[in-house]
Amino acid sequence: MHRQVRIGGLLLDVPFFQAALSGYTSYPARRLAKDFGAPLVWAGLILASSAVDRRVLRKRLYAPGDDEHPIGAQILWHEPELAAKAAKALVGLGYDLIDLNFACPAPKVLRRQRGGAMMMYPSKVLEIYKAVRDAVTVPVTIKIRAGLDQTDLARTCFWEIVERVAAEGIDALVIHCRTVLQRYSGKADWAVICQVKGLYPGLTVIGSGDLFDVQTALNNLRSSGADGLAIARGAMGNPWLIRDLRAAFEGRPIPPPPSLQEQGQVILWHLDQVMQIYKPASRAIAYFRKFIVGYTKRHAQRKQALLDLLGAGTMEQLISRIGHWYGLAADRVSRSGGPLPL
């Protein structure tokens, strides 16, 4: 079962990574993914116009940590020159890979003909890809969806992109198996990966979509012929998915689910990391809410725990409520800093 995946010059010892998730994959979530066994992590997407602005890049949020390598940066843009400059700037900042986002379905992105809208412009996609690839020496990948929508024209454009990047020898193609207009609704259709791998067996394809548990991830990998998996929402508030996937790929038994206390310690560790980056405390609390939603999914009294934790108005309250719901003695709660308790 132990399989590796190569993305250009980078060899991942297990065939998955923590995917880019805007608003989630800042340093704390990436560190968790890394410490739980992800061989590669990605920062959320960044506009090329921001990436070339030194004042923006200087912000702590954008610089990769020394303990995060290998780490990829993802660029959102619609024309080659600035995308290439952005890629250079991000590699200069320390990123080890560059991905180009032609998949984002957010209406404000589509209105500007960026992200998923680019799925209808194969020649432009190729121009941007080639400009970026020629500008940097690190691996360059692209993230696409299974077309803009289900029309014949969108399908044709999808296949043109696949065929042309395959011919260029792209380092990897990441495919979210939904159309752009589907956004995140409906089921991801992994048959599209099967078709791509059938036609282009030499192309490294990373599949994305509905990877929320180990068995589904393994089944999709096997049945589609994908080379690797991009773990996205499934690991947010559930880094144990990454731990378990690594165990499965290393041929080890899946570890038992984390105890309540172990969950609590990881939540406190995560919160502590968030507090160090997002200031003041009210901002950290607001940012952390989405992770609380994820973490409490495992809790036997999910609804009550979730409501209580979301209702915490101060950091002291939030920390002590986490201690309460996760059965942590007061001394464990107060020592929430420190190394990740694995």
Ligand SMILES: Cc1cc2nc3c(=O)[nH]c(=O)nc-3n(C[C@H](O)[C@H](O)[C@H](O)COP(=O)(O)O)c2cc1C
């Ligand atoms: C809140 C949110 C933010 C996302 N941000 C990004 C992003 O910045 N870049 C990207 O390529 N994909 C992004 N995605 C898409 C995911 O990487 C992934 O392809 C998608 O969620 C499907 O996988 P899943 O169903 O396993 O979550 C985002 C998805 C969500 C829900």
